[in-house]
Amino acid sequence: MSSVLKYTRYIFASGFMFGSAPTFFVVWTGWRGISLLLPKWLFQKIDDDLFGAYQKLVLFFYEHITGLKIYFSGDLECFKKEESILYFSNHQSTVDWVICNAVAIRQKSIGHLRYVMKYSLQALPLYGFYFYEHGCIYVKRGSFKPRKMLQALDYLKHPKIKSWIVVFPEGTRFVPNHPAIEKSKKAAEDADLPVLRNLLTPRHKGSWLIFESMQHSLDAVYNVTCIYGSTIQKNGRQKAPQLDDILLGRCKEVHINVKRVPIHDVPVNEDEFRKWLHMLYYENDKLLDSFYNLTDPLPITAGGKQLKLRISETLPSFVFFASLLIPLGFSSWWRTLYLKTCALGTLGGYVWLAIRSVA
Ligand SMILES: *[C@@H]1O[C@H](CO)[C@@H](O)[C@H](O)[C@H]1NC(C)=O
Numbered sequence: 001m002s003s004v005l006k007y008t009r010y011i012f013a014s015g016f017m018f019g020s021a022p023t024f025f026v027v028w029t030g031w032r033g034i035s036l037l038l039p040k041w042l043f044q045k046i047d048d049d050l051f052g053a054y055q056k057l058v059l060f061f062y063e064h065i066t067g068l069k070i071y072f073s074g075d076l077e078c079f080k081k082e083e084s085i086l087y088f089s090n091h092q093s094t095v096d097w098v099i100c101n102a103v104a105i106r107q108k109s110i111g112h113l114r115y116v117m118k119y120s121l122q123a124l125p126l127y128g129f130y131f132y133e134h135g136c137i138y139v140k141r142g143s144f145k146p147r148k149m150l151q152a153l154d155y156l157k158h159p160k161i162k163s164w165i166v167v168f169p170e171g172t173r174f175v176p177n178h179p180a181i182e183k184s185k186k187a188a189e190d191a192d193l194p195v196l197r198n199l200l201t202p203r204h205k206g207s208w209l210i211f212e213s214m215q216h217s218l219d220a221v222y223n224v225t226c227i228y229g230s231t232i233q234k235n236g237r238q239k240a241p242q243l244d245d246i247l248l249g250r251c252k253e254v255h256i257n258v259k260r261v262p263i264h265d266v267p268v269n270e271d272e273f274r275k276w277l278h279m280l281y282y283e284n285d286k287l288l289d290s291f292y293n294l295t296d297p298l299p300i301t302a303g304g305k306q307l308k309l310r311i312s313e314t315l316p317s318f319v320f321f322a323s324l325l326i327p328l329g330f331s332s333w334w335r336t337l338y339l340k341t342c343a344l345g346t347l348g349g350y351v352w353l354a355i356r357s358v359a
């Protein structure tokens with residue numbers, strides 16, 4: 001593919017996804033208004049469908065249009081049945097969010113993804129507010145407020161609300177040669193835990209709180225490891241690709257290992273939970289070693305299954321959002337609503353988040 005085509009694809013896809021945020025917000029606000037009189041689980045059900053539709057649009061571009069190859073290994077049976085889970089994964093890049101979509105859609109759970117996110121992401125126009133309304137949880141590192149998190153979790157305990165709660169326990173992204181790595185190794189040594197080479201030492205506090213509070217509403221923990229093909233190089237591990245790199249075709253394959261741990265196999269005592277989480281990361285570290293130590297041929301998990309996603313899963317979302325973008329060209333009424341939503345929605349969202357003080 002020529003680089004002109006790649007850049008065109010990148011510009012079109014990013015423009016389309018960002019441009020669809022206000023249209024999404026118009027539709028969503030309509031539903032929010034109507035549902036004020038309805039039970040909260042019903043609001044959440046349709047909200048999840050809407051969120052899922054937007055995330056399928058993301059996958060339409062990231063998986064179908066780019067042709068990104070995703071290989072799955074591990075407990076593939078877990079894709080057969082919908083469940084509520086706690087999702088732990090290693091964290092390297094903003095693409096990790098797209099990877100969560102790719103995993104969840106294969107279990108028809110894409111709309112139920114709820115992220116535990118950095119406090120600062122509230123500043124994202126429209127999305128920052130929307131994520132909160134969708135049941136995502138903002139956390140402030142340093143001055144973590146358990147009470148706020150428990151409030152958010154209480155809402156998710158409703159038996160009719162399904163959730164994939166996504167946590168990146170490393171707390172921040174792993175970037176090769178970054179000083180954070182040495183610091184993190186020292187933290188493991190000081191705690192008398194095995195030191196990790198390819199991951200940061202997981203922090204257990206937030207995960208423990210979620211597990212403790214949600215265990216009776218969850219079916220399992222998914223233990224996920226993600227390896228970007230482009231990071232495996234002879235001269236050592238490279239920085240993970242970012243969102244634009246994928247659209248520009250700079251990373252062509254991803255390996256995802258998913259292990260399912262039934263919820264009643266997780267230790268129910270905080271100290272044991274912490275060790276358990278560390279050992280889970282320690283095992284994943286060995287898996288990563290087998291990729292980055294450049295064993296030749298690649299490790300067995302590299303031959304995972306592709307589990308192809310049918311185009312009929314994502315194309316309808318593209319058509320739906322396109323049909324809402326096209327009228328911007330000729331309807332001044334729609335254009336005004338669209339622009340007002342951008343401005344007022346962003347402003348209103350900031351005010352609301354500030355009043356609620358969500359983290
Ligand atoms: C997590 O996944 C890794 C890699 O597949 C595996 O070795 C480890 O046993 C898993 N841990 C648990 C608790 O399932």
Ligand SMILES: *[C@@H]1O[C@H](CO)[C@@H](O)[C@H](O)[C@H]1NC(C)=O
Nearest residue numbers: 286287289290291292293295
């Ligand atoms: C990878 O290399 C390191 C250091 O050379 C070694 O300690 C580790 O055991 C290796 N891991 C694997 C899976 O070969």
